[in-house]
Amino acid sequence: MAELPKHQEDLSLDTFVRGLWKENPVFVMLLGMCPTLAVSNSAINAISMGLATTFVLAGSGALISWLRNWIPKQVRIASYIVIIATFVTIVDYAIQAISLDLYAALGAFIQLIVVNCIILGRAEAYASQQRLVPTLVNSLGIGAGFTIALFALGSVREILGSGTLFGLHLFGAGFQPWVVMVLPPGGFFVLGAWLLLFNWIKQRGERRADAPTGVPANAR
């Protein structure tokens, strides 16, 4: 896991941006794999799940940060879980009110946000130590990173597995969908491919950073 902040952090652009890339919950920290694999079978499911998780992250993070000085450490896990479960219940009703078809497609994974380790991890490692505004910004960054990661999986799986994106047909009638991509194994294939790409980009960046300055890149 990433380095835990020990001191009060000042609000900066990095507070938000590191959730997208450096501390991306899916591609870097490999947290929250259950919804990542399970509901990324279409782009709309992936984005809905990402937004629902972001709402819970931001809501629970804000409340925990606000109450952080009143929560004794003996009861902190119980407190966090009650707070997280509250926001999950709210998002559960909200999705039912928005669309019952979406609610049926996401199934039990809405309720399972309660035990999503991204959220409890953020509560323990960040919200319980930081002020309200940085917590909110950081939670939104992590949530955006999670949503982007789910969309990266969901769009690829939907295009290959159903030949559609957001339900719109991309190919002609001759397209034979690669059905395995919308089945559970497809989730692992696409996640593996994205992790490969991310790690390749990251390692390439690290090699460049390690190279002594002044030496031409082709000298390595």
Place this chain on the structure above:
Amino acid sequence: MTNDVQVEAPQAPPDATPTFAMLRTLGGISLISGLLVVLAYQFTLPIIAENQRVRTEQAVFRVVPGAVTKRDFVLTDAGLAPAGEGVQGELIYAAYDAADQLKGVAITGVGNGYAGPVTVLFNYDPGCQCIVGSKILQMTETPGFGDKLETDPAFLENLKALDAKLNADGTALINPIVTVKNGSKTHPWQIDAISGATLSSNAMGKAANTAAQRAAPAIQRDLAKLTAANHTGQD
């Protein structure tokens, strides 16, 4: 790691947290939680109820072509009762065309498929005593195999005139609806399975059979209530 812990062993005892602080925090958080959940529930309840009503109505109008209004009835031991008067039980939906003629009755059935229950809405025609259409409400069957239940034209042909005639007592079907092996359908109460999706096809047969066995006797006995329902002064 273990060595570090041993070196740090002689520590001052931690400050005792007052019991009251722990109770106050958990109690307070539960109170906030309760307020937020009740607020969200109360706010979304009418919207969710409306969504469910629209969804059922759309499903009924799709399964009964030409229907523009519907009325809900509950299957009870004593026969059909209009829904919404405190009676509990399984709902059936009588669908009417623009001229207030009964077009069909939508009945629900559930059968276990390959990956879980398959819930289907059937269009039961009281005139010919047969099932003349279907729409899957919910299923988790494998894409590419189980979803042929909705798309395979040859399979859907089975559900265009599926025999569901009642016996002489009017208590059950003469011939239970069954799914048979692909290519071996010989009677109008049989469903020809999709090759490669036998378990899903079986689920459809079971769903049709349970729906018809439960609802058809009550519908035939109380047919007058269904056809007269549009003249009772309700919308």
